[in-house]
Amino acid sequence: MTITKIITNDIAVITLQGRFDSAAADQFRKAVQHDFLPAHYVIEMEGVNYIDSGGLGCLVSLLRQAQKRSGTVKIARIPSKIFYAFELTRMNRIFDMYDDTGMAVNSFTATN
Amino acid sequence: MKALFHIQQSDTPELKDFFAETHPWMVKIANKPSLEYLLDFAILSGCTEVRLVMDEPDLALRNYFGGGERWGIKISYASCSENDSLDQLLTKNTRFCDSEPLLILTGLFFIHYHKDHNYQDWQRLSASGMMLHCSTGTLLYGKTGNDLRYLSDMRKEVDFTLSPIRSLRDVYDLTMQVLTFEQEHYVLPGYGPEKNILIGRNVEIGRQVELHPPLIIADDAILLGKTVVGPNAAIGKGAIIDRGTTISNAVVTDHTYLGKGLTLSKKMVNGGRLFSAPDNDWLNLNDDLFVRIIEPQGASYFLRSAINRLAALLLLVFLLPAWILFKIATCFTEKKNHTTTCFKNKGGNLFSYTYDLPVRESVAGRFCRALSLNKVQLLVKVLSGTISLVGNRPVPSSPENLLLIQTFDHYHPGAFGYSEAQQLTPGSLEEETSERFFAANRKIANDIRTLLNILIKNLRTFV
Amino acid sequence: MKKEYHKYKKLGLIHLSGRLDTVEAGDLKESLPFYLNNSKRLLLDLGQVSYMDSSGLGALLSGLKKAIAKDGDIRLANVRPKVKMTLEITGADRLFKSYPNVAGGLAAWSSEL
Numbered sequence: 227m228t229i230t231k232i233i234t235n236d237i238a239v240i241t242l243q244g245r246f247d248s249a250a251a252d253q254f255r256k257a258v259q260h261d262f263l264p265a266h267y268v269i270e271m272e273g274v275n276y277i278d279s280g281g282l283g284c285l286v287s288l289l290r291q292a293q294k295r296s297g298t299v300k301i302a303r304i305p306s307k308i309f310y311a312f313e314l315t316r317m318n319r320i321f322d323m324y325d326d327t328g329m330a331v332n333s334f335t336a337t338n
Numbered sequence: 339m340k341a342l343f344h345i346q347q348s349d350t351p352e353l354k355d356f357f358a359e360t361h362p363w364m365v366k367i368a369n370k371p372s373l374e375y376l377l378d379f380a381i382l383s384g385c386t387e388v389r390l391v392m393d394e395p396d397l398a399l400r401n402y403f404g405g406g407e408r409w410g411i412k413i414s415y416a417s418c419s420e421n422d423s424l425d426q427l428l429t430k431n432t433r434f435c436d437s438e439p440l441l442i443l444t445g446l447f448f449i450h451y452h453k454d455h456n457y458q459d460w461q462r463l464s465a466s467g468m469m470l471h472c473s474t475g476t477l478l479y480g481k482t483g484n485d486l487r488y489l490s491d492m493r494k495e496v497d498f499t500l501s502p503i504r505s506l507r508d509v510y511d512l513t514m515q516v517l518t519f520e521q522e523h524y525v526l527p528g529y530g531p532e533k534n535i536l537i538g539r540n541v542e543i544g545r546q547v548e549l550h551p552p553l554i555i556a557d558d559a560i561l562l563g564k565t566v567v568g569p570n571a572a573i574g575k576g577a578i579i580d581r582g583t584t585i586s587n588a589v590v591t592d593h594t595y596l597g598k599g600l601t602l603s604k605k606m607v608n609g610g611r612l613f614s615a616p617d618n619d620w621l622n623l624n625d626d627l628f629v630r631i632i633e634p635q636g637a638s639y640f641l642r643s644a645i646n647r648l649a650a651l652l653l654l655v656f657l658l659p660a661w662i663l664f665k666i667a668t669c670f671t672e673k674k675n676h677t678t679t680c681f682k683n684k685g686g687n688l689f690s691y692t693y694d695l696p697v698r699e700s701v702a703g704r705f706c707r708a709l710s711l712n713k714v715q716l717l718v719k720v721l722s723g724t725i726s727l728v729g730n731r732p733v734p735s736s737p738e739n740l741l742l743i744q745t746f747d748h749y750h751p752g753a754f755g756y757s758e759a760q761q762l763t764p765g766s767l768e769e770e771t772s773e774r775f776f777a778a779n780r781k782i783a784n785d786i787r788t789l790l791n792i793l794i795k796n797l798r799t800f801v
Numbered sequence: 802m803k804k805e806y807h808k809y810k811k812l813g814l815i816h817l818s819g820r821l822d823t824v825e826a827g828d829l830k831e832s833l834p835f836y837l838n839n840s841k842r843l844l845l846d847l848g849q850v851s852y853m854d855s856s857g858l859g860a861l862l863s864g865l866k867k868a869i870a871k872d873g874d875i876r877l878a879n880v881r882p883k884v885k886m887t888l889e890i891t892g893a894d895r896l897f898k899s900y901p902n903v904a905g906g907l908a909a910w911s912s913e914l
Contacts, residue, residue, distance in 0.1 A: 279775035283768045290767075306405075306414060313395035314778040315771045316745060318417035325416065326432040333429060597855075600890045612890070617882035627855040628890060 229257045238264040243273030248280030265297030268330045272303040277311050302327040340387040341380040341441040347394045349446050352505045361396035362446050368516040368572050369556045379449045382457040387412045389434050397747045428483050435483030445475020451498040452523045460496050468492045472500035506613045510606050513589050517552045593632045646727045650720035661714050668702050680732035681743045689724045691715045708800030716753035728785040730773050731755030748777035759791035813840035818849030821857025833864035841873025846903050848879035853887045878906040
């Protein structure tokens with residue numbers, strides 16, 4: 227999996243590409259650990275072609291970490307196949323989802 | 339033009355208990371899901387893409403509507419949170435909403451239209467940013483998504499009306515109205531051997547059955563001898579009507595069994611539940627002789643259950659000698675003897691098993707866990723066909739867990755649980771996610787791997 | 802299931818309460834003949850009965866058969882919609898005469914005798 231990070235103010239936009247499975251879980255965990263931790267995350271998933279319970283578990287853990295710092299995690303540009311996995315595991319209830327990354331980023335500033 | 343349909347579970351509290359397993363959009367009006375009428379209307383109005391936005395996803399809905407291929411349009415799905423405003427909806431679906439004129443239907447309602455009329459013009463002639471209300475929902479139209487942020491009531495006369503779907507009475511009344519007066523207005527499922535009679539595929543009709551139009555019978559329904567159906571009857575998919583029963587001004591939903599010699603008039607039945615239109619009240623009767631749900635069981639079900647039992651039997655043969663020796667050896671040691679009651683299926687049925695082995699902290703307890711002897715009781719349940727060999731970790735019965743179970747689409751408890759192999763904290767969100775994921779993606783290879791993982795892991799705990 | 806028996810001249814009145822289901826029906830089926838020995842005309846107050854299934858209905862029908870054999874009758878009062886539905890789908894609503902309330906039922910039935 228390819229992971230790209232852009233951090234602006236306290237929002238990190240993380241773009242994922244490839245298979246987000248148990249094998250990629252460690253890579254993801256390392257990528258979201260910094261010296262300076264942003265409050266909010268937007269995970270852009272357009273390029274993800276597979277996700278399993280390991281990948282889903284990573285997102286849940288990230289959300290829990292962010293919530294400890296009163297931040298949150300939003301999902302952007304999720305492909306329909308991946309969205310289906312979110313629905314099956316009812317993760318659609320815990321993540322806000324946007325079909326536009328910019329809008330997901332703006333939504334933090336709009337509410338704060 | 340595109341259309342965005344939006345619904346929240348909180349929109350339909352009255353339908354929830356009666357149609358427990360059914361998404362409000364899948365609740366059928368004359369054997370056609372309420373959503374399909376809206377979809378047909380959107381297509382007549384020139385929409386080529388439809389997005390369904392809901393807070394509670396539904397598997398049956400997904401399977402039915404899919405990507406929209408059957409209707410020759412593109413259907414996509416998105417989720418919303420409870421109480422999202424129109425503004426939030428537009429924001430979350432910006433890309434979808436911004437490029438073309440947009441029709442939004444929010445809430446649960448019915449649109450009365452006529453399939454032979456022309457609906458290509460009403461939007462073009464009217465001003466952008468207008469809406470049409472009924473008490474349970476709104477239809478909005480804008481030339482751009484942004485126009486929808488400033489709305490005015492629709493002034494122009496249009497050739498369709500909205501009617502609310504809030505109560506069971508509304509569902510009943512609409513079905514009767516469609517059957518009696520508007521059968522020609524919509525595309526309804528089935529072929530019509532006579533006017534106002536619509537019959538689906540693979541319907542079995544017994545001897546001396548009387549059919550009085552208007553009526554509609556869905557695929558795979560079975561009418562046994564001497565039943566009288568109609569006038570004004572809708573029989574759902576796979577429903578079974580037993581001998582001599584009379585159905586008029588009534589609705590029988592999918593997979594419902596209706597007993598012998600009954601008279602169903604001005605009523606609606608769904609599984610074991612019975613609604614009376616004049617009384618506007620319903621009852622969970624669930625009686626084998628009167629009304630009950632028919633559990634669908636395909637051929638693969640029997641095959642799978644046979645494999646399950648065989649594998650469980652093999653394991654038992656291996657474990658039983660050790661178990662008996664162990665029982666004799668430990669008959670005087672301290673034991674933990676308690677019965678656990680767990681959910682058997684999504685419907686909330688229960689099963690219990692007794693655990694009477696030494697406490698897990700003791701050496702004997704650890705030994706017995708290492709050999710998976712603690713599974714013997716559960717394996718017996720697999721033999722009796724109550725649970726699977728590999729499946730979800732059985733969820734103990736409690737009021738909170740009932741809510742969990744009701745939204746757990748593929749829940750199938752097993753003697754060996756998916757997340758047992760992965761060492762996730764019981765009760766955590768990670769565990770729940772993983773349980774749901776594996777349940778939805780069941781594969782034999784996966785099951786075998788899980789089983790071996792657990793057996794080996796247990797052995798290792800002792801070494 | 803709770804039962805309370807009263808006698809009003811030629812009529813017996815039984816207040817029933819609870820659920821008339823598989824668990825309770827056997828008891829009612831056995832006790833109805835005793836009440837019928839005391840008075841062959843029984844008015845059953847179902848105001849407190851919230852549920853009736855096939856076995857509950859079976860108990861009532863077997864009672865009705867015995868009452869008719871003695872030239873008596875079993876009638877119902879205060880039937881709630883949830884119980885009425887079971888009576889309606891089985892056509893039993895045509896076998897049992899029923900009254901909207903107990904007082905009216907007693908008065909109307911007494912005047913017939």
